[in-house]
Amino acid sequence: MDKNITIKIGGVPEHFNLPWHLAIEDDAFAKAGIDLQWEDVPEGTGQMSRLLREEKLDVACILTDGIVKDIIAGNPSRILQVYVSSPLLWGVHAPGKIEADRTQQLQDAKIAISRYGSGSHLMSYLLAKRHGWDTDDIQFELINTLDGAIEALSSNKAQLFLWERYMTQPIVDQGIFKRLETIATPWPSFVIAATENCIREKEEALARMLSIINTYTADFKNIPSIDRTIASHYDLQVGDVQQWLLRTEFSDDQLWKSTVDTILEEFIAVGIIEKEVALQDLIYELPKLDEEE
Structure with a gap:
């Protein structure tokens, strides 16, 4: 070679x-x-x-x-x-100061995603299916990166964000994100x-x-x-x-x-x-x- x-x-x-x-x-x-x-x-x-x-x-x-x-x-x-x-373990995150403590309370939330076609985008549909939401009604906010998600949730441009559970743990520990649940990929x-x-x-x-x-x-x-x-x-x-x-x-x-x-x-x-x-x-x-x- x-x-x-x-x-x-x-x-x-x-x-x-x-x-x-x-x-x-x-x-x-x-x-x-x-x-x-x-x-x-x-x-x-x-x-x-x-x-x-x-x-x-x-x-x-x-x-x-x-x-x-x-x-x-x-x-x-x-x-x-x-x-x-x-499987990848996804954390379902909301703004740290939000009163809601269950994902079901945020049915009309805008969901932050890094890119269309990304894991954060695709797993949003599985999250919606888990809670019986109409997937046609999901609204997305494009945020590119994890830093973009912090900015979007902190300024209320979006109210939900799915990302790998361990990478977001420091942000949860700081109170910037509140983790409402986790969802594992079935693959x-x-x-x-x-x-x-x-x-x-x-x-x-x-x-x-x-x-x-x-x-x-x-x-x-x-x-x-x-x-x-x-x-x-x-x-x-x-x-x-x-x-x-x-x-x-x-x-x-x-x-x-x-x-x-x-x-x-x-x-x-x-x-x-x-x-x-x-x-x-x-x-x-x-x-x-x-x-x-």
């Missing part, structure tokens, strides 16, 4: 993606002839989907439901494997997806990249003091990180048909998509590397 094949990859600046940064710091990709260029995408899945479409990213570590929806909508990308198999949190052009041109490099990151995620929880490292790096409490480590499972599996069926069933039920899609239209099986490589 030619040396120094460039792969541009994006992901959210959150604890899930620390294994990538550890591998980059160790020159693990460079030693395999890959110039892995990481880009933080704080706006999340909707923005990453756009960057894949525009080929400003080759690869994204992205929410499962978001990329499935965008591939159905025409994104020329494919899912290479699951990255985090455990794996994150997958690794690549553009079809990248797959065509860099198939072997992608296989090497996956082999490396899967080695790092397999060992990640056993790194000494990893809880304190994550807490320090992402400004979280060690106790919260320990809870997150207990419930988070990394994976090197391919996406299962049963998982896709669940996502499609949920999305069709709330009107996000109108058609089924075959598993082979969503995934791509990279060739396995030879053992001696």
Whole structure:
């Protein structure tokens, strides 16, 4: 394989993606002839989907439901494997000073979302379904990032916001957000997806990249003091990180048909998509590397 094949990859600046940064710091990709260029995408899945479409990213570590929806909508990308198999635990947040203490009291609330097609957008429909709300009536406020959500809820531009429960814990602790409940995705949190052009041109490099990151995620929880490292790096409490480590499972599996069926069933039920899609239209099986490589 030619040396120094460039792969541009994006992901959210959150604890899930620390294994990538550890591998980059160790020159693990460079030693395999890959110039892995990481880009933080704080706006999340909707923005990453756009960057894949525009080929400003080759690869994204992205929410499962978001990329499935965008591939159905025409994104020329494919899912290479699951990255985090455990569900994502979403916190449902309201302004810290609001009198309401139950989500049901905020049926007419405007919901802050990072991007259309993002997890915060898609999970709003599942939240509405949980509480029997009419999904046609949901109003959204586009806020781009977590900082944008803080501004929107603090100024009453929006009254509800869904985001990963552990990343928002410091904001809840400060009284800026009030967490009303949590809602877990009924599917794996994150997958690794690549553009079809990248797959065509860099198939072997992608296989090497996956082999490396899967080695790092397999060992990640056993790194000494990893809880304190994550807490320090992402400004979280060690106790919260320990809870997150207990419930988070990394994976090197391919996406299962049963998982896709669940996502499609949920999305069709709330009107996000109108058609089924075959598993082979969503995934791509990279060739396995030879053992001696």
